Amino acid sequence: MTEMPTYTKKDFASDQELRWCPGCGDYSIINSVQQAMTKIGKKREDICFISGIGCSSRFPYYMGTYGLHTIHGRAPGFATGIKCQNPDLSVWEITGDGDALAIGGNHFIHALRRNVNMNIILFNNEIYGLTKGQYSPTSVEGTVTKSSPYGSLDHPFRPAELALGAGTTFYARTMDTDPKHMQEMFLAAEKHQGVALVEVMQNCVIFNDKVHDEYTNRKTRDEHVIWLENGKPLLCGKEKNKGLKLIDSSLQVVELGKDGITEADIEVFNSSNRSQAFMLANLYHPAPMPMGVFYENDSKESYEVQLMNQIKGVQEKKGKSTVKDLLYKGDTWTI
């Protein structure tokens, strides 16, 4: 084992010039990712960034690590192959709402259910950027774009709900306007031994500007966000004067001090409670938007660990043999 080098953010940048639109949320995401890389305790050569197709998917070209820019929607397959081949690597998938949830929807859910120990950062801007502005699987109904001039008819996915339904063992949500929180989420994802999905509410300045504005803008977000903290009541509002109370099996916003409601009535957050995570996933703007780690389950062994254990187990049981042994084993005859 060679010693762990001390890295700065620059060590994780490639020599390629960033080519996102000025003002794009991707700039702050890559900054936070590169910052996080200095803290995950992995050597640069042991890190892989894998992407599909789309604006966000140019990401690996800009990282100083190993990386693959693959094909549309298929990044989970590549990432799974890499992680199974070398479980020591830290594998990061970069994807967008079109890449992960439309063309790659199938791979996305299977990567989550399989629980391969990798981190998926989903840039959600509710629009197709690289193909110039069509509605995406997360666009709200009625979104007017070039491909939906009279409004989109699709019902959007909520990535949190989809991911929890698919059996993810980690889901977190963050926003491109809060580098500190993003970094925290990336570090938590890396720490989690299993698949980790981090949804970043990201702004597309060209085709869907300010779509997340109310709950991501520094000025207004505190009013519209519930910051998730384990063991703490689910409070929101700038003055923390509102909270979530379980009423008729769903979390509803109540005002403290009104109708005799006190902090004791407010639900306490617990990231290992899957039912609560589902309820939080159901809260969506204009209701307060939860941000943070919704759910984490560390009790499931990850896919590649099980794979390696299975191989080890069979090897211990069967011992070593060659192809020659195989050929001459069983029903052979000599002439």
Place this chain on the structure above:
Amino acid sequence: MKEIENVVIRFSGDSGDGMQLTGTQFSSTSALMGNDISTFPDFPAEIRAPQGTVAGVSGFQVNIGSSEINTPGDEPFVLVAMNPAALKANQHMVAKGGVLIINTDAFTEKNVEKAGYTENPLDNSDNFSDYQLVEAPITSQTLAALEQTGLDTKSKSRCKNFYALGMTYFMFSRNLEPTIEWIGKKFGKKPELAEANILALKAGRNFAENVNQAISTYQIQKADISPGTYRFINGNTATAWGFLKAQEASGLNIFLGSYPITPATDILHELAKHKDKGVKTFQAEDEIAGVCSAIGASFAGALALTTSSGPGIALKGEALGLAVMYELPLVCVNVQRGGPSTGLPTKTEQSDLLQCMYGRNGESPMVVVAAHSPSNCFHMAYEASRLALEHMTPVMLLTDGFIANGSEPWKLPDLDKNYQKINTKLVDTSTNGENFLPYNRDENLARNWAIPGMKGFEHRLGGLEKQDGSGNVSYDPENHEKMCHIRQDKVNNIAKCIPAQEIEGEQSGDLLVVSWGGTYGATHMAVKQLRKDGHKVALMHIDYISPMPENVGSILSSFKKVLVAELNLGQMHKIINGQYNIGASSYTKVQGLPFKISELVTACKRELETI
């Protein structure tokens, strides 16, 4: 007892009647007795099609002989028909004068009707005037033989395939012992079933002996087989084992990303057993994830494989193009079946050749090789891996349903001599990546291979066009043209690294038959027969299709006529004429069935007449 050179037997019954097993037992016993053999399992796509119908008939044909056998035979001489549907589906194939062994118990009014007969065919002897008919109450005789066993009627009735097998063992003087031994092993945990099946086998044999006068018996001498150790092998198993050898020879571990599809799935089944050898198999959520995971594993340093059949290859197309762009080693197996679309999943065809050559967007050259027999799959799987690893390129390995499921005796090769170390393009890490560029190339244009975990070699690969050397994204027009040429030249260069094309027969003459893939057995036998009859005919069977060996052009121009024979509508014919412009003729068949030797002989004679 008549002495014969070879005999073709077809076992036929309902999908659930155990005909594949019966055929396999007859084959392995015959091989142990020193005959040369070739087999052809022919079964429906449905696991249990409606019982008693022609659609549900499952067959197993085996050709055994005292001389060289290379095909399962043009027409069966003996047909074992376990029910009316089996008779209906197969009688027309049986050679005139051949033997029909019929399970009369199954010819009930209902079964006769289900098979599509308007009246019981057994009621009219005119139906069998060209054949030797052996009527045997196989079901009731089996039940009677097992009366004392205490099994329920259904379990007893299930043993009837061994009764039928016993009858054929008597006819062809087969030794019962290997099968008895096999049954003992197979039903080791259920001794009552083992005993019942052995009883049925013996009862069938005794029945045939007792009605001796009605049944002709035959003797087939041992074949003149070259000395060595042999075993049975089918193409899918041989393919898997060839990859295992490549794993050993390259020092890498296999990663197979795959999705189940007929008739390729058995390769996944086989490799999944070999975890003890460090093999990693991954059953992906679909064909696309299968190939993508393999490419990912290749990036991380595996001997990466993906296996499928035509429809799956269509889905993998985009990812295969990416592998061409990445220039990473990958072997993609296409076990061809009848197409287009879902087509004929369990039947054989060679109609994916152009798909594999050209079925991707852009200028996307592919290395394509094909196996020519069940045992040759071992060699070609190794070769495909060698070319992929030595030249940093995806390679398509073509087999087909016929050789994948068909089996033959395989003389075990000298592994140390014939399968030497495969040198990968992995970089020397002692340089710490100084001056490393991912797309730097060797004299064969193969790039070097650095994998995650290697310090100082961090690099990114992408599907966007790249600058040669650095691999950085480049939209430069001249660079794009240069890269298209480099990728093509890299594939073309492989012609220098494969064996020269061989031909069977004289180096020049009247007619050159060109074939490829699983038709070899038939084209080889047809050309052999024509040459014996004095015709100046030779065979060029191509294993390395893209690129072809450098001497193919000169071979083609040494014959007055060239006839390309294949199981499609002329795909190799297009390639040969396109590449060599020699006006070759085409002989094709697309029935989901292999060539018959006689069909090929006739086609060649017709071609010879045009000279």
